[in-house]
Amino acid sequence: MPTAKLRFFGVAAYELIDTTGRRILVDPFLDDCPGNPVKSDELEKVDVIVVSHAAIDHLGDTEKIAKRHGCPVICGGEVKAYLMAKGVPALQIRATTWGIKVRVAGVEVQPVECHHWSQIRMPDGAFASGVPMAFVIELGGGHRFYHYGDTALFSDMKLQAELYRPTIGAIGIANPQEILGRFPAPGEMLTSELSPREGILAAQWLGLKTILPCHYINPDENADLAEFQKLHAAAKARGDLIGESVVLRPGDWLDL
Numbered sequence: 001m002p003t004a005k006l007r008f009f010g011v012a013a014y015e016l017i018d019t020t021g022r023r024i025l026v027d028p029f030l031d032d033c034p035g036n037p038v039k040s041d042e043l044e045k046v047d048v049i050v051v052s053h054a055a056i057d058h059l060g061d062t063e064k065i066a067k068r069h070g071c072p073v074i075c076g077g078e079v080k081a082y083l084m085a086k087g088v089p090a091l092q093i094r095a096t097t098w099g100i101k102v103r104v105a106g107v108e109v110q111p112v113e114c115h116h117w118s119q120i121r122m123p124d125g126a127f128a129s130g131v132p133m134a135f136v137i138e139l140g141g142g143h144r145f146y147h148y149g150d151t152a153l154f155s156d157m158k159l160q161a162e163l164y165r166p167t168i169g170a171i172g173i174a175n176p177q178e179i180l181g182r183f184p185a186p187g188e189m190l191t192s193e194l195s196p197r198e199g200i201l202a203a204q205w206l207g208l209k210t211i212l213p214c215h216y217i218n219p220d221e222n223a224d225l226a227e228f229q230k231l232h233a234a235a236k237a238r239g240d241l242i243g244e245s246v247v248l249r250p251g252d253w254l255d256l
Contacts (some may be wrong), residue, residue, distance in 0.1 A: 002019050004016070004019050004143045005254060005255045009029070012052075012215055013058075014027070014147070019143075024050060027060060029058060029061065032179075035178065038251060040061040046065055049065060049072070049074070051074070053078075053150060059079060062079070066092060073093045075095060085122055110136040112134045112160050114131075115154050134160075135147045145168055151194070169212065171214065173214075173224055174192050174224035178217045199228055203243060211242075211245045213229075228245070
């Protein structure tokens with residue numbers, strides 16, 4: 001049987017290839033992500049796009065990719081409303097929310113609870129808000145990919161592990177310093193939605209065999225990522241039950 005694999009594009013954007021060769025984009029922030037070597041018009045095939053929420057560094061290039069490839073989009077109601085307002089046909093969009101498992105283009109996607117927010121300015125200037133989602137995506141061969149959707153830590157991640165048994169997962173433990181200046185605000189952000197310490201707990205509670213720390217662009221210059229790796233090494237040295245941590249650079253592939 002062919003093996004599943006994935007590619008990281010930076011921040012929280014991934015391309016997943018399941019064991020049948022289907023290509024799944026998750027939170028495709030590609031064209032405006034500095035350091036990502038792959039642009040949206042270079043993608044030869046996209047079977048489905050999965051969007052966790054409407055933040056620009058997650059919604060990313062969904063509109064142009066959906067229009068170029070004619071592929072379906074799995075998302076929440078606010079993202080559906082935005083995409084329809086931008087000219088993506090309603091019949092190309094599968095809206096869902098926590099608990100409503102869907103199969104689209106042959107890909108099974110289980111939305112799960114995500115503690116975050118989702119808001120976007122519509123083309124007419126109004127704001128749309130909705131429910132952000134994390135996902136467990138079936139890749140075949142016993143591989144189930146968890147995407148955290150910018151969630152904060154909450155203890156029902158243990159229940160998600162019991163119910164949906166993710167094996168590999170993207171856990172956002174950093175802020176992408178290269179793009180924070182695009183979102184001016186008073187003061188400073190001291191952590192991402194998950195601090196490095198909270199990311200360790202999330203990976204353990206979810207029961208991940210392989211952990212993909214994310215929400216960074218350059219892994220060599222991100223202090224949060226370095227702290228996460230330090231805490232992970234300490235947990236391994238103590239004999240704690242925790243999966244392997246794999247640090248990817250934008251453009252890197254990983255065979256599962």
